[in-house]
Amino acid sequence: MNRIRLLSASMKIISFIGTISETLCFAAAWYVQRNSGHVLKKLKPAEVNVDLKIEDTTIDEVPVRIYSPLNLSQDKNKYLPAISFYHGGAFYMGSVETHHPITRRLAIQTDFIVISVEYRLAPEHPFPAGVDDCMKVTEYVLDPNNAKKLNLDSKRVAILGDSAGGNLAAVIAMQLANNANSVNVSRIQVLIYPVVQFFDSMLLSYLTSILNIFDFGRASAALEYYLNKTITNDVLINNHTSIEQKKKYHQFVDWSLILNKYQQIYKEPITDNINDDPKVIENTKQYYFQIYHHY
Structure with a gap:
């Protein structure tokens, strides 16, 4: 819990600095937030030497x-299992370096x-640049001839x-799976x-979990950066889908499917928002259809 609080506080401070920087026309908020992670990574403790080869290259x-x-x-006759890893960071932050402690430990353990x-x-x-890059690497690794060059199965x-x-x-x-x-x-x-x-x-998972670290403003900004579209907070309060769509697709994100032992902390979330905005729904169709068609 203390680590979560520290992470939440750190992100709020970095977000605030980014907002001030953008307001004063020093640098864009996303640029400040991204590079703050690169500063923090330099504070990591020295690594203990292990039997691990680490190589920066291209695929x-x-x-x-x-x-x-x-x-x-x-x-050379034994091919190892492998993990193709994609780091987090709201689609506009993070790198192989910020997640190095995680990937290094994965390989060791x-x-x-x-x-x-x-x-x-x-x-x-x-979008879809990040998807395309990850697909390129993964398809390369899954090709038997290429995999042998990397000594993996x-x-x-x-x-x-x-x-x-x-x-x-x-x-x-x-x-x-679909290709x-x-x-x-x-x-x-x-x-x-x-x-x-x-x-x-x-959903309560958004309202009680993600927003402790990632508020509506930053969530909206992340979507705007990733989709290269203007996203309003209407999307984040469910005004972007019609009542008919809610009724049709609600079953796939039904909070009541959560195990009983976890439901005690839940109250039924807002799912049938009667304030759905036809203009917002129409405006968001473009990028939703773009994503689904690409996927």
């Missing part, structure tokens, strides 16, 4: 960082080869991501607190 022109267990990868993808970030590179590749990276992992897994031309498919997808739906932003 199909996409920058990656590859972690290989030395004690297992010396046998699993004895897997871990490939951390440095996908392009918004707002310079809005193309039939034992897990797709993993946290937060925004969890969204990317889910998208990549679905695209591979008849895919050479191979991932065996496992691991989604760590993923961003997987914006149909209902009034």
